[in-house]
Amino acid sequence: xxxxxxxxxxxxxxxxxxxxxxxxxxxxxxxxxxxxxxxxxxxxxxxxxxxxxxxxxxxxxxxxxxxxxxxxxxxxxxxxxxxxxxxxxxxxxxxxxxxxxxxxxxxxxxxxxxxxxxxxxxxxxxxxxxx
Amino acid sequence: xxxxxxxxxxxxxxxxxxxxxxxxxxxxxxxxxxxxxxxxxxxxxxxxxxxxxxxxxxxxxxxxxxxxxxxxxxxxxxxxxxxxxxxxxxxxxxxxxxxxxxxxxxxxxxxxxxxxxxxxxxxxxxxxxxxxxxxxxxxxxxxxxxxxxxxxxxxxxxxxxxxxxxxxxxxxxxxxxxxxxxxxxxxxxxxxxxxxxxxxxxxxxxxxxxxxxxxxxxxxxxxxxxxxxxxxxxxxxxxxxxxxxxxxxxxxxxxxxxxxxxxxxxxxxxxxxxxxxxxxxxxxxxxxxxxxxxxxxxxxxxxxxxxxxxxxxxxxxxxxxxxxxxxxxxxxxxxxxxxxxxxxxxxxxxxxxxxxxxxxxxxxx
Numbered sequence: 001x002x003x004x005x006x007x008x009x010x011x012x013x014x015x016x017x018x019x020x021x022x023x024x025x026x027x028x029x030x031x032x033x034x035x036x037x038x039x040x041x042x043x044x045x046x047x048x049x050x051x052x053x054x055x056x057x058x059x060x061x062x063x064x065x066x067x068x069x070x071x072x073x074x075x076x077x078x079x080x081x082x083x084x085x086x087x088x089x090x091x092x093x094x095x096x097x098x099x100x101x102x103x104x105x106x107x108x109x110x111x112x113x114x115x116x117x118x119x120x121x122x123x124x125x126x127x128x129x130x131x
Numbered sequence: 132x133x134x135x136x137x138x139x140x141x142x143x144x145x146x147x148x149x150x151x152x153x154x155x156x157x158x159x160x161x162x163x164x165x166x167x168x169x170x171x172x173x174x175x176x177x178x179x180x181x182x183x184x185x186x187x188x189x190x191x192x193x194x195x196x197x198x199x200x201x202x203x204x205x206x207x208x209x210x211x212x213x214x215x216x217x218x219x220x221x222x223x224x225x226x227x228x229x230x231x232x233x234x235x236x237x238x239x240x241x242x243x244x245x246x247x248x249x250x251x252x253x254x255x256x257x258x259x260x261x262x263x264x265x266x267x268x269x270x271x272x273x274x275x276x277x278x279x280x281x282x283x284x285x286x287x288x289x290x291x292x293x294x295x296x297x298x299x300x301x302x303x304x305x306x307x308x309x310x311x312x313x314x315x316x317x318x319x320x321x322x323x324x325x326x327x328x329x330x331x332x333x334x335x336x337x338x339x340x341x342x343x344x345x346x347x348x349x350x351x352x353x354x355x356x357x358x359x360x361x362x363x364x365x366x367x368x369x370x371x372x373x374x375x376x377x378x379x380x381x382x383x384x385x386x387x388x389x390x391x392x393x394x395x396x397x398x399x400x401x402x403x404x405x406x407x408x409x410x411x412x413x414x415x416x417x418x419x420x421x422x423x424x425x426x427x428x429x430x431x432x433x434x435x436x437x438x439x440x441x442x443x444x445x446x447x448x449x450x451x452x453x454x455x456x457x458x459x460x461x462x463x464x465x466x467x468x469x470x471x472x473x474x475x476x477x478x479x480x481x482x483x484x485x486x487x488x489x490x491x492x493x494x495x496x
Contacts, residue, residue, distance in 0.1 A: 038359070039171045041450040042428050042457075060479065062428040064170040064450050065359050086426070 003032045003126070006097055010113075011122035014071045017097060018116060025074055028101040029061065029092065032126055037063040040092045045081040045102060052076070054112055059102055061092065073116060076107035142187035143280045143341035151355050159251035161188040163358055170359035174452040177327050177364055178495075181286030182356035183348050190254035191279055191335060192247040192261070194237075196270040199245050203237065205400050206264055208383060210393035214239050219307045219322055223391055224260065225402030229382040229409065233257050234373055236324060238309050246320065248281070248333070250373045264401070280341040284348055285331030285364075287495070292351035293332065297321065306330075306496065315347045326361065328368025328494040366447050366458060369420065369491035375431055375446045376418060376460055384409035385462060387418040387490075416443065417468045420490035421459035421476070425483040429459045429476050436475040436482060442467050445476065451492060458492050459485075 010018040015033035019026045042062040052072045059070035092100035140161050153164035176182045200211050209222035219238040223231050237247040249257045290301050299312040309322035317340040325331040371377045376386045383391050392406045429448035448459030475482040
């Protein structure tokens with residue numbers, strides 16, 4: 001597979017990645033997910049201060065051809081959104097793990113972290129999905 | 132519906148698409164390239180250079196016999212008197228209630244032989260519809276759809292790229308005219324038609340020439356382009372797509388195609404009565420162009436509101452790579468059709484502000 005999965009990140013089976021720093025989780029969609037969607041032309045992000053349960057839709061990602069969801073990997077409060085995506089949604093295509101990040105969450109349930117996937121586990125799920 | 136037993140067909144260019152790295156999807160019973168690299172790049176290639184599309188999934192019929200013109204006058208809403216040999220015509224065939232069986236182009240090879248190109252999703256239905264209405268007409272219909280391949284070669288440089296390969300003077304072929312010629316010795320049917328809003332050609336040939344013709348056309352500098360770009364291009368140009376702007380529930384007049392409905396004095400054609408009435412008196416619902424004032428993307432089937440009342444729906448919508456903003460077409464109640472009218476479009480659970488704008492969004496033909 002020609003997709004990237006950085007080792008230092010955690011993943012979900014719905015193609016989000018999560019980076020942890022100081023009890024804050026930064027979330028975006030994976031390289032595979034951006035590739036599946038194609039040219040991304042609009043990202044509808046939540047507002048700062050909104051609180052979501054794990055598994056609910058936090059953002060909608062519109063490409064030329066399709067609509068994708070960003071699903072909350074952890075329950076918690078949105079403390080920051082990537083304002084750059086408003087004018088540069090293509091950052092999600094060009095830099096899915098970097099400048100294309102979407103939301104930062106102050107998560108409320110520590111134990112939910114245990115459900116997240118390692119890069120190796122995510123890779124195995126992808127291989128099953130593709131073949 | 133269980134589709135598992137239906138075999139998805141491959142066009143003669145299937146292997147070539149895979150070599151180009153296409154993402155293939157099932158559409159109208161065929162594996163078709165939706166995009167090679169990027170829909171936006173392919174779209175831009177057609178607007179600034181040339182794009183080449185495999186449209187072999189579309190249908191191609193040959194209608195032969197001494198009553199062909201009489202038959203087409205009976206079954207089509209456009210007027211065959213406007214046609215002449217070596218020319219094509221866009222038209223619809225309609226049901227008695229004026230809604231659309233299909234929209235299509237037919238080309239007059241000679242007064243007793245017409246070539247017809249129909250929508251991929253309607254091939255079987257059209258073939259049946261035509262045959263069911265043959266009656267006493269002396270016409271024979273041959274379905275060439277799977278025997279021949281078709282490509283569209285579209286963009287501002289299409290004449291420059293194509294001229295060195297063909298044995299005809301392209302400047303002598305006007306829009307909607309065609310010629311039989313060769314591309315590096317391979318015989319083709321070549322028409323100056325298209326679905327992109329850009330100048331260009333649609334080309335048909337026997338399957339055995341498909342790979343050769345595709346290669347000859349791509350080495351010119353044309354970019355392979357998929358169904359994704361085909362849809363975004365036609366939406367900018369505001370060309371109807373069957374199942375969206377026109378369908379078995381929408382008439383050509385409602386879809387802004389009144390100009391296709393011809394009086395044809397003394398000729399009774401299917402749907403004539405209601406279509407002429409709609410053309411003269413107008414319809415309750417009409418097609419309009421849409422922009423969003425708020426940020427977002429509108430898609431087909433989204434509902435349109437005015438002051439809380441539902442007034443219509445989006446027939447096609449998306450991002451315009453040329454205009455770099457959201458565009459759409461929709462059908463609304465006629466009292467709201469004025470350009471500049473502000474309205475709301477429901478996207479998931481939100482009402483976003485939009486307005487009615489003039490169409491087409493873009494055309495350069």
